[in-house]
Amino acid sequence: MTTANSSPHKSTAFGILSAAFALLCLALVPLMTVEIPPLVDYPNHLARMHILADGGHSPWLRQYYDIHWDLLPNLSMDLVVPPLTRIMSTEQAGKVFIALTFALLAGGTMALHAALHRRWSPWPLLAFFFLYNSVFLWGFLNYLFGLGLALFACALWVRLRSRSALLVMPLFSLIAAILLFAHLFAFGSFALIVSTYELSLWWRLRHEAVRPAGAARWKAAPALIIPLFLLTLTPTFKVAPEDYPLWLRGSPPPPLLTFLPPATKLEALKGTIRTEHRLLDRITVLMLVGLVGIGLVRRRCSILPSMFLPLGATALAAMAMPNTIGTTAVVDIRMPIVFVLLTVASSDWREISRGWFLPVTLALSTVFAVRMGYITEHWQNTAHHYRQFKQTLDQLPEGARLLSTIKMASYDNWSPAEGQIPEPMPMVNLSCWGVIRRSVFVSNLFAAPGQQPVRLTPAVHELLTVEEFLFRAAPIPWDQLRTQYDYVVVRRTQRLRPPPPPDFVPFGSGDEFQFYRTGRGQP
Template sequence: MRPVPDLVRQLRPLRLEWLLAAMALLALLPFRAARLPSMTDLPGHIGRYAVMLDRGATPSLETYYDFHWRLVGNLGADLGVLLFGWMGAERAAWLVSAAIAPLTIGGIAAVSRALHGRVQPGAVAAACFAMANPLMFGFVNYCLSLALAWWSFALWIRLRDVRATIALAPLTLAATGTWLAHAMGWGVLALLAGGFELERLVRQRTRAALIEAAVRTLALVPPIALTLAWQGDGGALFAWGDDLLVRKAMNWIVVLRGEAKWIDLATPALLALAMLVAWRRHAIDWRLGIGALLLTLACLAMPTTLFGSWGADERLAPAAVTAALLSLRWRGSRRGAVAIVALAATLFAVRTTMIARDWHRLDQAYASHLRALDRVPHGARIHAVVLQDRCRTAWQSTAYTHFASLAIGRRGALVNSQWLLPGAALLTVRTTGDPTLAHDPSQMVDGFDCTGPIRQPLAARLAQLRTGEWDFLWVLATRGIDPLPGHTPVFRDANSALYRLPAG
């Protein structure tokens, strides 16, 4: 019986590389459509970058904030913004954020080529997860570190036949750089590299192979030492949270959450169906397949909060799916490969275009809200409130949660939407008042329930705000309601309102 020809021999060189390059360029479209990408945490990061780049030049920022560089595994985008700081905090953050998905897709292509000798159809499917839930949520440091993890793992594979003592130096640099961007990206790399070396040990079962693996894994040791030193400063905070079983299941459902629910759910579902239909046409390369299994187990076992970062387990789900798809080697017909590639590329194009459309619409709304800052003097103290819906959680990601942090750079303002991350924060807020009202999550107040708007949602918050401590109250996500009946705003639009608070 004539063997089924391998796709590697059927496709012309670079065909899928060019397709992935086109997908990487298309991933820039949402960023071209919006000056402020609609990523939940990004405005909060921009506020921190503004203080970082200011270097004490603005007296009000010097009064309200402390910024101190420290060696922690959470510096990826901060270092990128520092490099392009001459552009300003907002544009530099835009540039670094825009680069993440193309870098991720490039890393996916590099792993596929290094592992299989030629980019496989599974790599095109894996590229659909380059703009997954973590990026849409604005976990920019983690997502940048994950992109570096794919490139670093491709290097690990490339150096598989190089003597371990020679490979150790470049692998150590790659692992340490990935950790510096974000410790969890290094964790992904460690699991991928561990699976790769474990497969080789099982296959070869020799003392020489064991020694080679032991020497190579020394590349992962410096980040471990750095992490232990970081833990000594309180950075290893962790918690599993409530409704653990439900949350663990949801991690796999919301793997692409951030756009319209139907396309975010349809994309992984259709890709999974296509892979199952063609299951017999795939061979799993266990050099990466073991890593995919390890990532899956880590996602199930990991706490919700790790190193002070929320959503630690949720971030691993897209990485596990990507690794699983990259481990597949197509052994079917050219027609079947083209069908899978066409499906994946189409889903990616549709979803990316929808993101661009909605980011552009939201960007126009954000520009309207920012006109409120024209009424705010430089150095003002702004207490922000984002009205939450306690009945239902919106599927689409928006920038409202930390949106007020843009006032830090634009007005040198004190704003209460920065994070408190013990052991990991470069930025801390100075306040003489109630500290619980000076940082995240104090900006989140219930404004709607299942019956509609809550009557006078800000009454309790106004009672908490000490007279004279804050100059303005900026209410966002109002949905057109009057959040403070009887008070006249100095600015108002369809989804926000700004009020002047009485002086002390």
């Protein structure tokens, strides 16, 4: 039976969920208007999804790539996308995964806010402004998908922490293990938030005579310890130097940890809200900061005291994070988005008057729509060049070997030279679409033991790659490469030393790239 109090609550929840659905649809407009989203690593990851979905049926893919499942803390996309390809194409399944990632990030922020504040509020809808961030533009989708799951897991912990240990301990041990295999950093975010939240509550209640929920911190112990034990069973940290990714082969082993100058931490924070239109980004930030500032002055906007420690811990983690850990690069851009979404979930604006709410909502909605419009326009501008590339790939013989010499314009030996911003039209991984379109072998597919469930077969494991020479600033041995690859793709604006030999035959081209036929016997 509906009570007088529950009816308005349900009405508020329905209104907020409806607004969230509308914002999600608007956020997906750029994605729906292009064939290839301009995300740096996305084509490479999607090529792996195609290999996993194929399951070894293609004779060409079977010749080049082995599927080797293992306990890897990086499997979000690998477990979700291949099953979707049974009812849709690989390209469509990839877009569904991105849509799910957006829904998890925004929905997880809203769920955590509702759990912390015990009420529905439009405030966490601000999370939608942070969906297009530098982490997303780099194409680190496994991490973002796992982070969305982690936010939901934190919300569930807040709701259930005082329940029976017979429920809480096994449930969250399972959830934490799922997070670990979704992505290591997702589990790390969950562990950091939950442990500091429990520590904060214990500290605030340490002098209370009765603390009925005080034992909750011990219920969290298995959820934090068991995944760490599972992590020791994974091959991620047991990879030998000879098993490094292809672009590191032939170069010295990378240092375990590297750091960029402190100023890049500010760039990473700025990267939590990112378009190529810097003025639009500044206007958006000024509006959001101004909104919070007004709320603080009017004493309407506040942060839950129990979340001060989790927020401080994530901020410190973001400041302390190295740029690279082993062969994993651009690590330090990952924590700022956790801090921002956690801040949105932890804060609230109470007693919003209609006269104040409507104009603010209209202004924010307009800015959000303009941002999505600009991103859509920018993505459509890249689509022309991507279509040219895709059309050329479609002309390759099935099963050919393709050498990609395209390198990110802003890269030095280990890290981006221009802060943490990926280039506006990334092309470094576009050759991987050839795996999906023509079952080709590409030289730069992510296939590192301990990192992905796809490995190179012995037949192609020892092939040279251009990356190992570019990163060492060494001359490219074209005479060797012509015996190993059928085709080469170069970026017109990129200088190679030496350039491709004059007897390489132009094969297909676009405004930004040129394909050559090497003369090797065709497959």
